[in-house]
Structure formats: C-alpha cells, structure tokens
Amino acid sequence: MISIDNDTQQIKETISLYFNGTYHGDSSQLKRAFHPDAHITGSLNDQICDWSLTDFITRVTVKPTSADKGEKFDKVILFIDKTNNAAMVKARAVVGDVIFTDYITLLKINSRWVIRNKSFTV
Numbered sequence: 721m722i723s724i725d726n727d728t729q730q731i732k733e734t735i736s737l738y739f740n741g742t743y744h745g746d747s748s749q750l751k752r753a754f755h756p757d758a759h760i761t762g763s764l765n766d767q768i769c770d771w772s773l774t775d776f777i778t779r780v781t782v783k784p785t786s787a788d789k790g791e792k793f794d795k796v797i798l799f800i801d802k803t804n805n806a807a808m809v810k811a812r813a814v815v816g817d818v819i820f821t822d823y824i825t826l827l828k829i830n831s832r833w834v835i836r837n838k839s840f841t842v
Contacts, residue, residue, distance in 0.1 A: 727802060727807075727828065727833070728800060728802060730828075730832075730833045731800055731802065731807050731809065731826055731833050732797065732800075733833075734753050734826060734833045734834065734835060735753070735797055735809055735811065735824065735835075737749045737750070737752050737753035738750065738753040738754070738824075738835060739793075739795040739811075739813065741753060741780070742780045742786070742795075742813070742815075743785065743786045743787050743793055743795065744785055744786075744787045745780065745781040745782070745783065745785035745786075745787070745788075746781070747777050747781050750773075750776075750777050750780070750781075751773075751777070753834065753835050754773050754776075754834060754835045755773075755827070755829070755834040755835060755836050756773060757773070757836075758772075758773045758776075758834075758835055758836055758837055758838065759771070759772065759773075759837050759838075760772075760773070760775075760776040760837070760838045760839075760840070761837075761838075761839050761840075762820075762838075762839050762840035762841055763840070763841045763842065764840075764842060786815055786816070789816075791815070791816060792814070794812075794813070794814035795811065795812070795813040795814070796811065796812050797809055797810075797811050798810040798811060798812055804828075805827060805828035805829075806825070806826070806827055806828075807825070807826040807827075807828075807833070808823065808824065808825055808826070809822070809823075809824040809826065810822070810823055810824075811824060818842050819842060820840050820841070820842055821840065821841050821842075822838055822839070822840045823838070823839045823840070824837075824838045825837045825838075
C-alpha cells in the first residue's frame, strides 16, 4: 500500500471542499477551500475569464446546482505535485456536458492548505 503524507492528504481534502462546494453550490465549503484573494482565470466559450473568489462563488452557487439537477458527480484529481509549502493539482471536472481541466495552485499558509489560484480550460 502506498503511504500518503499528511500534506498530500490535506491537499486532497482542500480539493474535495472545492469539488463538493461547486457541485452542491455551497459557498461555505468554497470559502474554506480558497484563499480570500484567490483568482480564477480560464477560457470558457472562447472568452477569457478573470474572476475574484467572490465572482467565482456567485457563478457556481446559482440554482439549480449540479446536485439539484441530479447530474453525476464526476470530479477527479489527476495528479498532485508538491514541494515544501507549494503544490499544484491538475483536476478534471465534468459539469453537465462540459469537461473542465483545472490547474490549481495551493499554498500552505498557517499550517493550512488553501487554493491560491485556479486556471481552467474546457
């Protein structure tokens, strides 16, 4: 069995908060996962998006949520790369018929892993 260190486990828990927060439209989980000054950027519908955390939360908590619609929960971590107090996660998240690829940077701040920035493409 492969041993997972405590930091890697905490990173997975942070990403889980992000996954569940977006699926259920739960702003409290998202606020726990992201640094308050996080930035979310990416390409959606051939447009470049550049959102603050507040803007992002507003977008992903709109009703009906994926959970409300009964959509399949299909969000996975593809890999984690960690060095000291910085990490990068590549993830795939399916929302409706759209497949997102996320590149998520995390920092360990005050003994807690938080998402500092997220870039995405579809």
